Amino acid sequence: MFPLGAVLLPGESLSLQIFEPRYVALVEDCTDGRREPEFGVVLIARGHEVGGGEVRTEVGTVARITEVIELPGSRYRLRCKGTDRIRIEKWLDDAPYPQAVAEPWPDDPGADDSALLAGLRERAERLHSLTAQFARRNGIRRPPPSASLDELSEDPTIRSYELATRLPIGPTDRQSALSAPDPHSRLTALSTAVDDAIAMMEFRLL
Structure with a gap:
């Protein structure tokens, strides 16, 4: 999971500069070839992106990594695309990076809009x-x-x-x-x- 100070919506593009060690570890795990290159994004309701300890929302979006550029000094530049909406069922340990049990949350049928x-x-x-x-x-x-x-x-x-x-x-x-x-x-x-x-x-x- 990647808590952000912004909301990623399904279908929307997202660019990220990765430098904090916990998110460097997240990127390296997501791109190790053993799983889908994606992670969850949720809004930080209170707190900051760097350092941890933030309060997070319970509804987010899956970010599919579409491009990874490795930079000097253990940094990355990512380009991502929002895909499915997710609902957090349970937050897990933040080591080595934030993790959660999340389930897809498709829309219910709605009235004519x-x-x-x-x-x-x-x-x-x-x-x-x-x-x-x-x-x-x-x-x-x-x-x-x-x-x-x-x-x-x-x-x-x-x-x-x-x-x-x-x-x-x-x-x-x-x-x-x-x-x-x-x-x-x-x-x-x-x-x-x-x-x-x-x-x-x-x-x-x-």
């Missing part, structure tokens, strides 16, 4: 408009680009994760989306997150 999807697109446009207005007011020449919510998958689960990766939301909201039991619930959580961001931006523009 077409209305939520349409509403989410409207919310995203509203948020972008407010962000651009804030940027102009504060002399920022290049406001953040609008999140593209087009060319999404037809699969409800994949589509819901694609939306979560494209929307300008923070780690806590991304974790809420990851922990949602089904695509409909995930879009509901994303809609709430964007509503909160809109309210915050409107307050800053007062």
Whole structure:
């Protein structure tokens, strides 16, 4: 397991610089040719990535290693791809690196999400408009680009994760989306997150 200060979502890419001895050991074990080159990623709810002792979330994602670059000084650069969502059943010893018993957690069937999807697109446009207005007011020449919510998958689960990766939301909201039991619930959580961001931006523009 690799606790991080960020949320990895299924289908998302992840780049890592590995230098801490416990995670160097993890990489070397994952790439020894005896197992799948993958590990679990969970969000650090409280604490730091380096040193241990952090509080971890119980829902994460499998990271499949797609590229390993060995660097001088027992360091590595990894490129990974998020695959399956997992739920932690039990945390094990942290020696030589964090370990856990984890099970795949596929989505439950959900209700039709077409209305939520349409509403989410409207919310995203509203948020972008407010962000651009804030940027102009504060002399920022290049406001953040609008999140593209087009060319999404037809699969409800994949589509819901694609939306979560494209929307300008923070780690806590991304974790809420990851922990949602089904695509409909995930879009509901994303809609709430964007509503909160809109309210915050409107307050800053007062």
